[in-house]
Amino acid sequence: MAGQRLRDSGGLKSARWFRNLVAVILLFVLLWFLLDALERELQRAEEQAVALVLSQLRSALVVKGAEVMLDQHASLAEQEGINPFELMTHQWANYAGQCGGDRPEPGVWCFRERTQKETVKPGRGWLIYNPKQPMSIQSRQTEGDEPLAWKVETQFSDRNGNGQREKNERLTGLRMVPVSLTERSANASSEALR
Template identity: 55%
Template sequence: MPAARLSDASGLAHARKYRWLVVLVVLGTLWWFLLGVLERELRNAEERAANMVISQLRSALVIKGAEVMLSREGRLDQHRGINPFELVEHQWGNYEGLCKTPQPNPGDWCFRVDEQEETANGPKGWLVYNSRQPVMVDNQQAQAGQPLAWEVTTEFADRNGNGVREQEERLTGLKLSLVSLTGEAAQTQDAQR
């Protein structure tokens, strides 16, 4: 009888260890899936936030373009390269201001000034965004650590549909255009001379 009790006790000990092992495997699997869902939701939130900022800045540029056209004092081409964040009266938590380093911190925006151009409308340059993880911003894939850049450019009435502004095609507003971030002046569609 004592031998039977010993085998029952060791069997119960093994059963408890087996249950703990099953519980740990199940909990580990649940954590694995939970972390995957959390990562996906963080990526979606960053993507939506960045696209919302772009949308708000584009709306502010439409208003600024209309103001310039209605005032008849300014010219739209004088506003190329302006900092669109200055057009919106909002305290942006992830806007660093002028870029102090080649790229902003992950998840932040900054305005990189072109050293060569400064006008009465302020410094000229590019808006730079550095994503924390791979996201789709403004229909462009942004990789973590590889910043994207935008520049304020002018829109024009493209009568012949060639995508290049000729002298007779008038400017119609301001827009935010995705550009290549190279440190040189970004190429924009300008009048052919």
């Protein structure tokens, strides 16, 4: 009888150990799915925040474009490359102003001025956002360490549909367009914006 109880006791210990192992494994699997869902929600929230900021900046550009068109002494072409954050009266917590280094901190916007030539008007450049994680915004997929960039340019009535502005096509407003922020493209964009 005593041997029978020892075998039963050893079997009970093995069964408890196995149940605890299964419970811990299930807990880790559930935790894995929970963390994955949390990461997706954080990514979605960041994408929506960026889309909201871009929407508000575009609205400010529409107003600025209308003001410039009503002003007899101003032209839309002079507004290319401006900092759209300066058109807003709202103080943004995640807007750092002028870009200090190579790129802003993750989750922060900044404005990088062009400074290659002395003939360039001050305050012209690119709006830059450094995402905290990989994201997709306006059909642009990026890795977490790639900053996104936009520039302000004039919009025109493209009558022939070729995407190029001819002399007979008038300017109709201001818009933000995405640009690729590589060293060569930044210099090429800088030359094109002059």
